[in-house]
Amino acid sequence: MPESLQNPEGGLARMKDSGAQSPTDAELLRLIAQQDEKAMASLYDRYARIVYSVALRVLRDPHEAEDVMQEVLMQVWRGASSFIVGRGSFGGWLAVVGRNRAIDVLRRRHPSDPVDEVALPSSLDLANEAERSAMMEKLRAIMQNLPQEQQKSLELAFFEGMTHSEIAEKTGDPLGTVKTRIRLALISLRKALQA
Numbered sequence: 001m002p003e004s005l006q007n008p009e010g011g012l013a014r015m016k017d018s019g020a021q022s023p024t025d026a027e028l029l030r031l032i033a034q035q036d037e038k039a040m041a042s043l044y045d046r047y048a049r050i051v052y053s054v055a056l057r058v059l060r061d062p063h064e065a066e067d068v069m070q071e072v073l074m075q076v077w078r079g080a081s082s083f084i085v086g087r088g089s090f091g092g093w094l095a096v097v098g099r100n101r102a103i104d105v106l107r108r109r110h111p112s113d114p115v116d117e118v119a120l121p122s123s124l125d126l127a128n129e130a131e132r133s134a135m136m137e138k139l140r141a142i143m144q145n146l147p148q149e150q151q152k153s154l155e156l157a158f159f160e161g162m163t164h165s166e167i168a169e170k171t172g173d174p175l176g177t178v179k180t181r182i183r184l185a186l187i188s189l190r191k192a193l194q195a
Helices: 011-017 025-033 037-059 062-082 090-108 126-131 134-145 148-158 164-171 175-194
Strands: none
Touching (some): 037 062, 037 090, 134 175, 148 164, 164 175
16 A cells, blocks of 8 residues: 555645645645555546546547546556646646547547447436536637637547648638637637636
C-alpha cells in the first residue's frame, strides 16, 4: 500500500484534515506523482466524465469510449509529472488527449466499415451525466455563440477527427479559410474559458 495511504499525516489525507478546500489540479498531480491513490481517485472523480464524454462523441461506442477514458487516466497515473502546471487548463489537456486517443481508435477500425455503421446503440447514457459538468456546459454555451462556419469547422475537426484538408473538401471552402475559422474559434474558446 502506498505510504500516502498508510500515513494519515501525508498526501491528500493531510490536505483534507487541514480543513482546506478541495485540492487544486496542481496539488493532485504532485500527489499522484508520489503514487497517492486517494489523489488519483479525486482526479478521476473530477475529470473522468469529461474525458468519457469527448471520447463518446468521437467514437459513438460506450465501451470504446470507456477504454479511452481509462487509458488517458492511466497515462496521468504513470506520468503526472509530465504535465506542466501554468501552461494551460489540465481539464482541457485531458479533453484533447482523450479526443486524440478516440480519433486513433476510430482510424484503427476496419477501413471498409463506414464509421456511421460501426456505432452501436447503448442503453447506457453516461454522456448525459457528463453534460452536467460545468466545463462542458460552458463550452457548449461558447460554441453556440461562435459564427456558424467556425462552429461547423471546429466540430468536424475535433469531434469527427477530420483533417483541415478533409474539412475543406467536405465543405467546398478553401483550405486557408478552414484553417482560419478553426484558429479563430479556438482563440474565442480560449478567451472565454480564461475569463
